[in-house]
Amino acid sequence: MQPASANLPQHVAIIMDGNGRWAKQRGLPRIEGHRRGVETVRAIIDATRALGIRYLTLYAFSAENWQRPADEVSALMGLLEYFLRRETKVLIKNHVRLHTIGRIDELPAGPRKELQHAVAATRHFTDWNLVLALNYGSRTELADAACAYAAAVVAGREKPGESSWTTFSRYLYTAGLPDPDLLIRTSGETRLSNFLLMQCAYAEMVFSPVLWPDFTKAELAAAVEEYQRRERRYGLTAEQIKAGTAPTAAAINR
Numbered sequence: 001m002q003p004a005s006a007n008l009p010q011h012v013a014i015i016m017d018g019n020g021r022w023a024k025q026r027g028l029p030r031i032e033g034h035r036r037g038v039e040t041v042r043a044i045i046d047a048t049r050a051l052g053i054r055y056l057t058l059y060a061f062s063a064e065n066w067q068r069p070a071d072e073v074s075a076l077m078g079l080l081e082y083f084l085r086r087e088t089k090v091l092i093k094n095h096v097r098l099h100t101i102g103r104i105d106e107l108p109a110g111p112r113k114e115l116q117h118a119v120a121a122t123r124h125f126t127d128w129n130l131v132l133a134l135n136y137g138s139r140t141e142l143a144d145a146a147c148a149y150a151a152a153v154v155a156g157r158e159k160p161g162e163s164s165w166t167t168f169s170r171y172l173y174t175a176g177l178p179d180p181d182l183l184i185r186t187s188g189e190t191r192l193s194n195f196l197l198m199q200c201a202y203a204e205m206v207f208s209p210v211l212w213p214d215f216t217k218a219e220l221a222a223a224v225e226e227y228q229r230r231e232r233r234y235g236l237t238a239e240q241i242k243a244g245t246a247p248t249a250a251a252i253n254r
Helices: 019-025 030-051 063-067 070-093 109-122 138-154 165-169 217-229 238-242 249-253
Strands: 011-015 055-062 096-101 128-136 182-185 204-207
Touching (some): 030 055, 030 128, 055 070, 070 109, 096 109, 204 217
Parallel strands (some): 011 055, 011 182, 096 128, 182 204
16 A cells, blocks of 8 residues: 655654574575565665655664674674665665764775765756765764764854754764654564664654565555654644744754
């Protein structure tokens, strides 16, 4: 079923969870689950465009994932490099701009080079946007933003007495991107795992029991339909919403 075109989320963020369990259920190595998960990534990128969703953020590799077994981390970096090498032409063909958030400079040279190429090759597109969270952690992001903001204060570019969320958010990795409207986590887990904690302050959340390799366009459409059934109030009452009273950007971002 296709969700109604009205009230579509502009930005969907997904915590892609369950690759390892998918493989274990089938008696396969964990890396096979990750390989299948890469195929799902491609399908969901296409699905978001088909639904008319302009921004898609995928939690691809967390800052904590370095603690996994070395052979799994190496395989994940290889899959990232393979994905970027294969998909950059597809992104260009479909006018999808690639963004990255996280400490990208700490990635291995191979995937980092492919990432930089893909970002540069798609930077002039505006219709569709894919954001890969790589070596990302929300607490790390806040620490980095605080350091950058403090440096701006010392340099005289910012006045701490006039600080606001709008001002501070310019120092986050996500500066220039809209906040997610809908956050989806697959595999039945119901936690945020240090992902976009500030940006998802007002996001609607859907927790799907489906493991990521089995997540389809139909599952995405169902999550969007659930989003469309909800009432986003931003601190207002239901009566104010029904009366057509919308919160101002200043009120949301202060």
